[in-house]
Amino acid sequence: MHEQKGGWQRYAGYITLALMGGLIVLGWRAGIASNVAQVDEPSRPAAVSVADTRSSSDEPAAASAAVDIPVIEDIAFVPAPIPQTFVGRKPEHNFQTYTVERGDTPNGIADQFGIQATTLLGGNPQLSQESSLLQTGVTLVILPIDGVLHDVQPGDTLDSIAEQYGVPVQSIIDYTPNNLEFPYRLYPETQILVPGAVRDVFVWTPPSLESVRGRSSREGSGVTPVIVGTGTFIYPVNSRNFTQYFWYGHPGIDIALGEGTAVVAADTGTVTFAGWNIYGYGNLIVVNHGNGYETFYAHLSGISVVPGQIVYKGNVIGSTGNTGNSSGPHIHFEIRANGVQDNPCFYVGGC
Numbered sequence: 001m002h003e004q005k006g007g008w009q010r011y012a013g014y015i016t017l018a019l020m021g022g023l024i025v026l027g028w029r030a031g032i033a034s035n036v037a038q039v040d041e042p043s044r045p046a047a048v049s050v051a052d053t054r055s056s057s058d059e060p061a062a063a064s065a066a067v068d069i070p071v072i073e074d075i076a077f078v079p080a081p082i083p084q085t086f087v088g089r090k091p092e093h094n095f096q097t098y099t100v101e102r103g104d105t106p107n108g109i110a111d112q113f114g115i116q117a118t119t120l121l122g123g124n125p126q127l128s129q130e131s132s133l134l135q136t137g138v139t140l141v142i143l144p145i146d147g148v149l150h151d152v153q154p155g156d157t158l159d160s161i162a163e164q165y166g167v168p169v170q171s172i173i174d175y176t177p178n179n180l181e182f183p184y185r186l187y188p189e190t191q192i193l194v195p196g197a198v199r200d201v202f203v204w205t206p207p208s209l210e211s212v213r214g215r216s217s218r219e220g221s222g223v224t225p226v227i228v229g230t231g232t233f234i235y236p237v238n239s240r241n242f243t244q245y246f247w248y249g250h251p252g253i254d255i256a257l258g259e260g261t262a263v264v265a266a267d268t269g270t271v272t273f274a275g276w277n278i279y280g281y282g283n284l285i286v287v288n289h290g291n292g293y294e295t296f297y298a299h300l301s302g303i304s305v306v307p308g309q310i311v312y313k314g315n316v317i318g319s320t321g322n323t324g325n326s327s328g329p330h331i332h333f334e335i336r337a338n339g340v341q342d343n344p345c346f347y348v349g350g351c
């Protein structure tokens with residue numbers, strides 16, 4: 001028994017040693033495992049932080065990327081999506097305006113804003129020719145630099161616009177508020193500023209003397225002789241109440257006076273036009289002076305001459321009125337030298 005007991009105790013000792021050894025081994029392995037776990041530990045927060053980033057700030061981008069990727073693969077053979085979906089910015093202008101005050105002149109207004117008088121027409125096409133709209137109370141668009149505000153038409157290109165105004169394409173692109181960026185799409189019903197451009201004004205030309213002679217001939221009144229004027233001019237009316245002077249947008253002088261006042265020929269010549277003019281002059285008389293000069297008398301209420309008729313300096317040829325593009329009784333008086341509109345004030349002794 002004693003020996004058996006001692007034997008059991010000896011076995012128990014072995015078992016205890018074996019268990020202890022096992023525990024040591026397990027503990028060692030657990031230590032490795034825990035070390036491995038600790039090595040992995042720092043990488044977990046990194047993974048979590050990426051997930052956090054996606055789920056928070058970049059949510060829309062991540063969502064669209066998820067949609068876009070298969071689409072791009074599906075349409076791999078069609079052109080890249082960027083040109084198809086190009087949407088440029090439309091022009092964003094912010095112009096000053098100016099309300100015309102009593103006594104203002106186009107040149108005076110232009111000087112005030114440091115622009116050319118032609119630019120008043122560049123920003124305000126309604127000022128052209130005989131519209132006579134440069135009046136007290138009218139509000140004008142003041143372009144910030146010299147040029148023309150162009151209404152974009154369907155089919156317009158930068159090249160066509162540059163050619164139309166005779167300016168470099170680059171100057172149109174360089175004007176920042178035009179918002180032009182490659183591929184330079186233009187939008188009808190918008191306006192782009194064309195720097196350095198000058199708006200054309202329509203110039204109506206009366207029929208030539210030859211055609212007047214032919215017409216007179218057919219009417220049986222014989223060939224109208226072309227008489228040569230004196231070369232000096234008088235005022236066609238007695239009033240000196242000037243309401244608009246000569247400038248690029250207005251090729252003559254306007255003198256306000258009551259309707260029905262006598263209008264006289266400024267010099268001797270041949271009437272080349274006497275009747276209604278559809279381009280804003282209303283009832284109009286044109287006298288050709290046979291020396292390169294022509295005089296125009298517009299907005300008349302009465303005409304007392306006929307084409308082909310000779311008139312002498314100071315003869316009454318009609319009466320003042322308010323016809324055509326006219327906003328009050330006045331005469332519009334023009335002098336053309338070899339077809340070019342010139343300032344009548346230079347010829348009638350100052351204005």
Ligand SMILES: [Zn+2]
Pocket residue numbers: 130132244250252253254331332333
């Ligand atoms: Zn006028």
